[in-house]
Amino acid sequence: MKLRFLAFLLTIMTFISCDDAFKRQDFYLSNPTTKEIKVGIDDKTYVVAPNSYEILKLDTGEHKLTYNDQQTAFNVFYSNSGGIINPTLEPHYIYSMVYATEGNFDKFGATMREVWIDGVSYEDNIKSTNALFIDNNFYRCTYFLGEEYPEEQITYDKKAVGNFFNKFFTKAEFIAFYDAILVEEEKGFHQANQMADGENTITESNVVELVLPDVDQADVIASYKKEMELVEEYKNSTDAARQKAIHKELFDLAMSRSKLDINYSKLSTAQNQSMNDFVHASGRISGAGIIQL
Numbered sequence: 001m002k003l004r005f006l007a008f009l010l011t012i013m014t015f016i017s018c019d020d021a022f023k024r025q026d027f028y029l030s031n032p033t034t035k036e037i038k039v040g041i042d043d044k045t046y047v048v049a050p051n052s053y054e055i056l057k058l059d060t061g062e063h064k065l066t067y068n069d070q071q072t073a074f075n076v077f078y079s080n081s082g083g084i085i086n087p088t089l090e091p092h093y094i095y096s097m098v099y100a101t102e103g104n105f106d107k108f109g110a111t112m113r114e115v116w117i118d119g120v121s122y123e124d125n126i127k128s129t130n131a132l133f134i135d136n137n138f139y140r141c142t143y144f145l146g147e148e149y150p151e152e153q154i155t156y157d158k159k160a161v162g163n164f165f166n167k168f169f170t171k172a173e174f175i176a177f178y179d180a181i182l183v184e185e186e187k188g189f190h191q192a193n194q195m196a197d198g199e200n201t202i203t204e205s206n207v208v209e210l211v212l213p214d215v216d217q218a219d220v221i222a223s224y225k226k227e228m229e230l231v232e233e234y235k236n237s238t239d240a241a242r243q244k245a246i247h248k249e250l251f252d253l254a255m256s257r258s259k260l261d262i263n264y265s266k267l268s269t270a271q272n273q274s275m276n277d278f279v280h281a282s283g284r285i286s287g288a289g290i291i292q293l
Contacts, residue, residue, distance in 0.1 A: 032170035040066035061238040073293040078240035080289025084134035096125040100162030119198020129204035137289035143167035
């Protein structure tokens with residue numbers, strides 16, 4: 001049986017928010033386990049109780065995380081919008097809720113994914129990740145751990161008809177949230193069907209590899225090589241002004257490459273895919289708010 005969130009539950013929302021919700025720069029040091037953990041960040045040690053979190057403010061620049069006698073360097077960028085620091089590498093979830101004015105829900109098509117949690121199958125607009133750094137620059141969550149979806153969103157824009165709103169969850173938080181919104185006959189399904197060693201699937205890859213595209217054209221390859229240099233510099237930059245300048249250079253480089261004479265129809269599927277993969281990986285690094293070094 002696949003648990004599904006019924007669509008009609010979303011249509012009760014009256015007003016839709018159009019505010020910029022991504023100005024926050026909170027990092028949640030998450031411990032979704034049943035044991036206390038100790039985590040060092042730079043020269044401070046955090047003792048995080050079971051099934052809880054600490055909210056951190058991190059300056060732009062390089063930091064050190066220490067957990068279980070292992071040290072990891074990471075960089076925080078000026079453009080960050082917060083996220084989750086997950087030293088136990090436990091699954092966390094991103095759910096997308098639709099808020100829509102009456103009669104407009106069908107205008108918002110959700111991406112249905114199947115995710116297994118404790119051996120129980122869920123199918124909905126949900127992602128799962130066990131990354132050490134869960135970057136909100138990519139997940140665009142309005143609501144973080146411990147925060148609830150409001151019953152309605154308020155806007156003064158008379159033309160607004162709806163939008164998606166994302167939220168971060170720990171496993172326990174998501175199971176409780178989802179159970180609460182199920183129809184009555186499906187409530188308690190997870191608790192009744194979970195398995196001690198049940199599968200917990202991960203939809204989000206933690207591997208980002210920037211590989212030079214396989215294109216036999218000198219000017220194109222020169223452009224990609226320049227982009228690789230800029231992206232690598234960005235990844236390690238601790239200066240906000242330089243990070244902004246690199247973003248501008250990357251934009252200009254992409255615009256100039258778009259004017260090159262590239263005959264995509266003569267390229268193989270693999271060659272076109274290599275360019276797509278490069279652009280995706282480049283964007284993941286240069287668009288990051290926090291990244292492991």
